[in-house]
Amino acid sequence: MGFVVTTLVFAAIGILASLCARICCNKGPSANLFHLTLVITATVCCWLMWAIVYLAQMNPLIVPILSEGE
Amino acid sequence: MEWFRNLPEMDLMRSEKMTSVQLIIPVESAHRAVSYLGELGLLQFRDLNDDKSPFQRTFVNQVKRCAEMSRKLRFLKDQIHKAGLLASDLPALKPDVDLEALEVQLVEHEHELTEMNANSEKLQQTYNELLEFKMVLQKAGGFLVSGKSYETAEGTELDENVYPSDYPDSVSLLEQATQSGPSNTSGLRFISGIIAKSKVLLFERMLFRATRGNLLFNQAPADDLIMDHISSEMVEKTIFVVFFSGEQAKTKILKICEAFGANCYPVPEDLTKQAQITQEVMLRLSELETTLDVGIRHRNVALHSIGVHLTTWINMVKRENAVFDTLNMLNFDVTKKCLVGEGWCPIFAKPQIQEALQRATFDSSSQVGIIFHTMDPVESPPTYFRTNTFTNAYQEIVDAYGVAKYQEANPAVYTVITFPFLFAVMFGDWGHGICLLLGALVLIARERKLSSQKLGSFMEMLFGGRYALLLMSLFSIYCGLIYNEFFSVPYHIFGKSAYKCRDASCGDAYTVGLIKYRDAYPFGVDPSWRGSRSELPFLNSLKMKMSILFGVAQMNLGIMLSYFNSIFFNNSLDIRYQFVPQMIFLNSLFGYLSLLIIIKWCTGSQADLYHVMIYMFLSPFDDLGENELFWGQRPLQILLLLSALVAVPWMLFPKPFILRKLHAERFQGRTYGVLRSSEIDLDSEPGSARHHEEEFNFSEVFVHQMIHSIEFVLGSVSNTASYLRLWALSLAHSELSTVFYEKVLLLAWGYENILIRIVGLVVFAFATAFILLMMETLSAFLHALRLHWVEFQNKFYGGDGYKFKPFSFAALADDED
Numbered sequence: 001m002g003f004v005v006t007t008l009v010f011a012a013i014g015i016l017a018s019l020c021a022r023i024c025c026n027k028g029p030s031a032n033l034f035h036l037t038l039v040i041t042a043t044v045c046c047w048l049m050w051a052i053v054y055l056a057q058m059n060p061l062i063v064p065i066l067s068e069g070e
Numbered sequence: 071m072e073w074f075r076n077l078p079e080m081d082l083m084r085s086e087k088m089t090s091v092q093l094i095i096p097v098e099s100a101h102r103a104v105s106y107l108g109e110l111g112l113l114q115f116r117d118l119n120d121d122k123s124p125f126q127r128t129f130v131n132q133v134k135r136c137a138e139m140s141r142k143l144r145f146l147k148d149q150i151h152k153a154g155l156l157a158s159d160l161p162a163l164k165p166d167v168d169l170e171a172l173e174v175q176l177v178e179h180e181h182e183l184t185e186m187n188a189n190s191e192k193l194q195q196t197y198n199e200l201l202e203f204k205m206v207l208q209k210a211g212g213f214l215v216s217g218k219s220y221e222t223a224e225g226t227e228l229d230e231n232v233y234p235s236d237y238p239d240s241v242s243l244l245e246q247a248t249q250s251g252p253s254n255t256s257g258l259r260f261i262s263g264i265i266a267k268s269k270v271l272l273f274e275r276m277l278f279r280a281t282r283g284n285l286l287f288n289q290a291p292a293d294d295l296i297m298d299h300i301s302s303e304m305v306e307k308t309i310f311v312v313f314f315s316g317e318q319a320k321t322k323i324l325k326i327c328e329a330f331g332a333n334c335y336p337v338p339e340d341l342t343k344q345a346q347i348t349q350e351v352m353l354r355l356s357e358l359e360t361t362l363d364v365g366i367r368h369r370n371v372a373l374h375s376i377g378v379h380l381t382t383w384i385n386m387v388k389r390e391n392a393v394f395d396t397l398n399m400l401n402f403d404v405t406k407k408c409l410v411g412e413g414w415c416p417i418f419a420k421p422q423i424q425e426a427l428q429r430a431t432f433d434s435s436s437q438v439g440i441i442f443h444t445m446d447p448v449e450s451p452p453t454y455f456r457t458n459t460f461t462n463a464y465q466e467i468v469d470a471y472g473v474a475k476y477q478e479a480n481p482a483v484y485t486v487i488t489f490p491f492l493f494a495v496m497f498g499d500w501g502h503g504i505c506l507l508l509g510a511l512v513l514i515a516r517e518r519k520l521s522s523q524k525l526g527s528f529m530e531m532l533f534g535g536r537y538a539l540l541l542m543s544l545f546s547i548y549c550g551l552i553y554n555e556f557f558s559v560p561y562h563i564f565g566k567s568a569y570k571c572r573d574a575s576c577g578d579a580y581t582v583g584l585i586k587y588r589d590a591y592p593f594g595v596d597p598s599w600r601g602s603r604s605e606l607p608f609l610n611s612l613k614m615k616m617s618i619l620f621g622v623a624q625m626n627l628g629i630m631l632s633y634f635n636s637i638f639f640n641n642s643l644d645i646r647y648q649f650v651p652q653m654i655f656l657n658s659l660f661g662y663l664s665l666l667i668i669i670k671w672c673t674g675s676q677a678d679l680y681h682v683m684i685y686m687f688l689s690p691f692d693d694l695g696e697n698e699l700f701w702g703q704r705p706l707q708i709l710l711l712l713s714a715l716v717a718v719p720w721m722l723f724p725k726p727f728i729l730r731k732l733h734a735e736r737f738q739g740r741t742y743g744v745l746r747s748s749e750i751d752l753d754s755e756p757g758s759a760r761h762h763e764e765e766f767n768f769s770e771v772f773v774h775q776m777i778h779s780i781e782f783v784l785g786s787v788s789n790t791a792s793y794l795r796l797w798a799l800s801l802a803h804s805e806l807s808t809v810f811y812e813k814v815l816l817l818a819w820g821y822e823n824i825l826i827r828i829v830g831l832v833v834f835a836f837a838t839a840f841i842l843l844m845m846e847t848l849s850a851f852l853h854a855l856r857l858h859w860v861e862f863q864n865k866f867y868g869g870d871g872y873k874f875k876p877f878s879f880a881a882l883a884d885d886e887d
Contacts, residue, residue, distance in 0.1 A: 032078075034083075034483070042487045048623065050594075053552055059672070060608070063604070064584050064604055066603070
């Protein structure tokens with residue numbers, strides 16, 4: 001459940017960021033498309049990174065074994 | 071698909087549309103037209119006189135004159151610099167001084183300055199000589215006086231080199247000098263002069279040898295330093311007086327003086343005459359001083375007045391030089407009344423160019439207008455991307471590998487984000503990211519000041535990439551939060567850890583470990599992992615799989631861009647016989663691997679993925695047993711293996727055969743036409759670069775396709791493995807960071823002594839700054855760059871175009887540095 005919720009959060013942040021980019025720097029259709037591409041690429045990269053790390057920890061095969069120093 | 075085609079065009083994605091143009095300019099407006107075009111900076115001239123040497127070109131005299139003028143300007147600049155005046159930093163004003171007038175002025179100034187310099191040289195020399203004469207008079211006078219008063223057996227303050235009793239001759243000379251009255255009655259003469267202090271001993275010894283000891287050598291150091299005009303430094307000099315007798319000795323001594331560079335000055339013995347001459351010399355000295363001062367001031371005034379205009383003049387001459395170089399690229403037409411030029415310009419710039427040319431016609435009051443029209447291009451157009459300060463750095467990164475072919479997809483569009491992102495994957499530590507962010511913000515805040523300064527080459531690169539650095543630091547902070555490393559220390563920012571001890575005593579924690587009692591840590595790596603014994607196996611597995619996933623994703627993006635290229639150039643052959651088999655091959659092998667990784671993570675299965683992948687190839691029909699991750703895995707694997715096997719000949723064979731068929735169809739009708747017009751045509755130059763090659767070399771095309779396919783097939787394995795550097799570098803960064811933290815900072819902090827703590831802190835700071843922040847940044851930068859240049863771009867990028875270099879005055883200023 002946590003996975004889907006956070007994915008939706010990422011999507012919402014992405015949409016918010018593209019709206020902000022459109023509002024702040026509205027410089028013609030070509031530049032708008034470029035900004036949109038940048039925002040979508042960044043959102044997808046960040047989401048991918050988070051998702052990979054989250055999925056890897058969902059069902060781990062090993063657990064932390066504390067070392068003597070602690 | 072319709073919606074997709076109706077999207078607006080992205081400027082940065084493909085080069086601006088360029089067109090080949092031709093200009094026909096009447097001679098009287100040529101110079102002005104080219105200057106206005108230079109100010110506009112949007113037209114690239116083609117050199118029509120490529121085969122001519124620089125001396126055969128039309129405007130070679132003007133170019134020579136410009137070179138001469140810039141030489142004079144450099145000389146003036148040197149003189150100003152030597153005189154210690156600061157060149158005025160006023161920005162170059164619009165030059166309204168005529169070039170011819172400037173030339174005359176420069177000749178005048180140079181002449182004046184050289185004359186002034188020569189005069190002051192001479193004066194300075196005279197001044198030095200007089201100064202030496204004055205000193206000789208002062209000190210030598212003292213010798214002569216003391217020689218006379220020796221009878222009174224008074225000691226003298228001056229150093230007298232009286233040779234010891236081994237040389238009885240000299241002693242007798244001295245006795246003679248003291249016994250007799252005025253020295254000239256005994257035939258004793260003297261020479262007085264001045265010599266550099268370093269040579270005095272040798273000089274003395276030489277004289278002694280030459281006169282066989284028959285001399286008396288007195289010396290005294292000079293009070294002031296004197297300027298040696300050969301080396302233009304201040305040296306110490308010594309005044310000497312040599313008493314000798316005989317004509318031969320005199321010539322010898324004079325010759326030796328000359329050889330040693332000692333200047334001899336006649337000192338009269340008579341006291342009153344000495345006083346008189348000394349007074350005269352002092353008078354002349356003060357006169358010369360005033361003259362010299364006046365001369366220097368006069369020169370400085372002249373230099374100052376030049377210096378005010380110097381930058382403007384230098385810029386003007388540079389511009390004129392550039393204009394004439396460009397004019398040299400144009401051709402005279404048959405009537406010798408017009409210049410014909412060819413070039414490239416972006417289509418959007420045509421109205422502006424048209425307007426500039428009209429202004430030139432009007433300003434030069436020419437009767438005939440300038441003709442400006444498009445031409446059919448002979449060769450491929452140059453590539454032009456309109457970048458702003460933000461995208462410029464990334465475009466330069468892409469261009470450093472190869473400039474895009476005209477109108478092919480520009481990887482810079484995605485590089486803007488993926489490059490800092492991959493950097494961050496290798497650099498992930500939000501403490502270091504914050505340091506980088508501060509650096510980037512400092513550079514951006516002082517943008518205006520730094521851009522007008524001249525920076526060293528390293529600072530120049532750093533300043534140019536400030537926006538890239540900004541994005542790199544932001545993504546590093548993000549990745550650092552995900553890896554949960556703040557200078558290698560994890561924090562519980564996003565809630566409690568998902569792991570706890572099995573029971574209250576935590577006895578098992580060191581043998582069997584903690585257990586997972588909650589859902590996974592919501593954002594990033596669980597903080598319990600840091601410092602545990604099983605940290606590395608877990609993180610290694612995580613990061614390696616992450617690298618594979620990113621690699622497959624970026625390579626798929628690359629292949630998709632090649633699809634967009636094929637659509638743009640209407641190359642359906644490429645789509646069907648290159649894009650499709652490439653997608654199938656890559657995804658049935660490495661896309662499937664990615665899928666397995668994700669399924670294994672989601673189900674928590676214990677399947678061994680190495681085993682699965684290897685035995686998919688070795689024995690695909692065997693039962694999977696405990697390595698089965700999902701139902702239907704075996705038939706799916708067989709299917710994917712078959713598709714991959716089919717894809718290889720699919721991308722290898724059909725394309726060359728179809729190309730040959732297409733070529734034959736296209737030129738079937740043509741060959742008859744060619745025969746009719748001329749029979750010679752067929753034999754001449756079969757491989758020449760014409761629009762459409764008459765020859766189709768099938769073996770060449772086939773080999774080319776084979777190389778391309780093999781490169782892709784083998785490359786898919788090696789490129790995927792290459793992405794593992796993301797894992798390797800992030801591991802190295804994390805380990806270095808841990809070592810510095812634990813073995814330097816914590817170790818030093820363990821002691822109670824404040825001095826050790828401070829030393830530890832300082833060592834930690836330096837190690838972090840130099841090794842982690844500088845070296846690791848460069849390293850991660852380099853590897854992220856390599857991943858883009860090779861693994862991403864070889865899926866779609868041609869990179870064999872050339873850059874649009876318009877004739878522009880603004881670019882001249884950058885060129886000079």
